[in-house]
Amino acid sequence: MTPARTGSTAIGIDIGGTKVSGGVVxxxxxxxxxxxxxxxxxSHTPAVVEDTIVEVVDDLLGQAVDAGLPAPQSVGVGAAGFVAADRATVVFAPHLSWRNEPLRQSLGERVDLPITIDNDANAxxxxxxRFGAARDVTHAVMITLGTGIGGAVLIEGHLLRGRYGIAGEFGHMQVVPGGQRCECGNRGCWEQYSSxxxxxxxxxxxxxxxxxxxxDLLARVGGDLGQLTGPMITDAARSGDPIARELLGEIGHWLGVGIANLAAAIDPEVFVIGGGVSAAGDMLLGPAQDTFARQLTGRGYRPAARIVEATLGPDAGLVGAATLGAESVREVAS
Incomplete structure (x- = not known):
């Protein structure tokens, strides 16, 4: 890997379902x-989303100057959706209007910096x-637990993107035949049980x-179930609410089921658990580890992967997008 230039900076953009976060890294x-x-x-056109990205980039360029930082040399974008193997096209984004959107080209016409596009979980x-829970690890799996489940795979120190760029969509593995209907159209997907x-x-x-x-949960939302959220349930569990803890334990159990399946297929050294639901910590990861230990293929006769919480929190996608963008520029230059 080509070392970073001292004092260099890059812009990272993390596009989620509710917010576009950007930073100079x-x-x-x-x-x-x-x-x-x-x-x-x-409901908005792709151009409106791209307007927002350009606005964020312009804001960050101005902030970098005001802060006396080295001028950013690249822009990396992490998008919640299917990013093609060319790392230029967003094939499909469930929360946005992108359908085979040539995002790198569209942004390149408006931003005078090299641009890299990747899936947000890859980022x-x-x-x-590079900087967190999988540092110095060559084989790792990232599982992001939010509204659904996202994922990414590191093999021999390289991101596995797949032939068509869509590797890591673990949330749509079937774990319960004929189970809960999923937004993807199938039944029994993993994210219907652990998200x-x-x-x-x-x-x-x-x-x-x-x-x-x-x-207790009803009291927290004044009887309006439409206001109930995952973080509220996690807060109730931290306060000792037994049903909230039980619910998190069930989510953790199903997390362990999926991890055991992935270990059989990929055999990583570590599973890194990120996303908003991971804030539950041991209330989630404890049951996951217990189930994983019971269901791991060849248990007792093989090394078991570690299951750890991500260390960079909600900033991971932004930092990773910026780093991927900067490294792409250096690879081209070399």
Whole structure:
């Protein structure tokens, strides 16, 4: 890997379902200045989303000058969606209007810097590999638990993107034949059992059944189940609410089921768990580790991968996108 130039900076953009986060990142993975905007919803045209990205880039360039930072040399974009193997085209983004969108070309016509596009989970894993929980590891899997499940794979120190660029969509592995209907159109997908949506769905099911176990959760939202969120359930669990802890334990169990399946297929050294739901910490990871240990193929006769929490938190995608962009520029230059 070509070493970073001393004092160099790059812009990273992380595009999620609700916000576009941006920052100027130095060679050590530190965010020196940052900004954010709301993500235009999928009713808007691709041009509106690109307007938002350009606005973020312009803001960051101005902030870098004001802060006396070295001028950013590249822009890396991490997008929540399917990014083609050319790392230029967003094939499909579920929360945006992108369908076979030539994003690198569109942005390149408006931003006078080299641009790199990648999947947001790939960017997050790269950040954890360079600066976080998977540092000095050559074989790793990143699992991002949010509204759904995203993922990425590191093999021999390189991101595995697949022939068509869509590797790592673990959330749509089938774990329960004929199970819960998924937004992707199939049934029984992993993210229907281990995600923020699954956590909230199960809590609402209890409340709608008038279970006395859901009394505390209902009180937290004034009886309005539409206001119930994953972070609220996690907060209730931290406060000792037994049903909230039980629900997180179930999510953790299904997380362990999926990890055991992935270990059989990929055999990594470490699984890095990120995304908003991972904030539950040991209440989630403890049950996941227990299930993983029980279901790992060849258990007792093979090394078992470690399961660890991501260390860069919500900044991982931004830092990884910037780092991938900067390294792409250096590779071209060399």
């Amino acid at each position: 130095d060679a050590g993975g530190r965010i020196r200045v940052r900004t954010r905007r709301d993500t235009p919803d999928r 997050a894993l790269w950040a954890e590999h 923020g949506n699954a956590l909230v769905r199960e809590a609402r099911t209890l409340a709608l059944a008038n279970s006395p176990m859901a009394t």
